[in-house]
Amino acid sequence: MSEEPAPYGAAAGAPAADPAPPSPGPLAPRVVRTTTLRRWKEEGRRWAMLTAYDAMTASLFDEVGVPVLLVGDSAGTTVLGHATTIPVTVEDMLVLTRAVARATARALVVADLPFGSYQQGPAQAVATGVQMLKEGGAAAVKLEGGSAVAPSVRALVDAGVPVMGHTGFTPQSEHALGGYRVQGRGEGAEQLAADARALQDAGAFAVVLEMVPAPLAERVARELDVPVVGIGAGPGTDAQVLVWTDMAGLGGGRTPRFVKQYADLRGELARAARAYVADVETGGFPGPEHSFDA
DSSP states (O other), X not given: OOOOOOOSSOOOOOOOOOOOOOOOGGGSOSSOOHHHHHHHHHHTOOEEEEEOOSHHHHHHHHHHTOOEEEEOTTHHHHTSOOSSSTTOOHHHHHHHHHHHHHXXXXXXXXXXXXXXXXXXXXXXXXXXXXXXXXXXXXXXXEEEBSGGGHHHHHXXXXXXXXXXXXXXXXXXXXXXXXXXXXOSOTTHHHHHHHHHHHHHHTTOSEEEEESOOHHHXXXXXXXXXXXXXXXXXXXXXXXXXXXXXXXXXXXXSOOOTTOOOOOOXXXXXXXXXXXXXXXXXXXXXXXXXXXXXX
């Protein structure tokens, strides 16, 4: 079984795709709630989720109608310069979550619980989850794992913290899983389906399936009553999520198979930076129009 390229912040220089039309505003509620997503599942309405790590991009995504923003611990690789998500701390996530929450008027803001902030059990999970809502301004949290974390999901929900589950490939467990590998093949399919159901039964309002065979993900989406969000899980889920820097072509390196690039921001920024440097070096900037009179 081959390993896939790291799926976070690994956008490559592929040609940009044609931009998608904006989300239909009249169908969107004033504020997106967890109950909104459940209703959309019942109505068969698909929806998109993107990561966001700062106020500027969060405000833009909120403005164009992205209904759910994930303050992902993928910030470890996309923002903080780590090789994996594992070093990300609660303090890191609080800073990022506050920025996104302040800039968001409509979208549901979900914050990742970073590695080491919930693995000790329900009490630690509740303490971190409450902190993300109370101090970070998130509306919900996301944590990784299957049946093993169901007690923590239940404890969080009982404490008033909405939870989005995440199973399949779980980046915080990449060392235990042997790298970035598709999960749920062969005999692992039934366990993955059971894990997803355990998360729902524990009270999760949605479940992310990452790097899972498309037929299995579609089956899980049919079987669960809560929305199933896919990333590398095919078209049969209720929603899709991508890391925004991958989606917009800002990163560098290999692009994971499941990423579709909708822009080439890396190329655009490089061209702008080169033009600025050249303008400064040749005296083209600043000009009279950029200067103040006495």
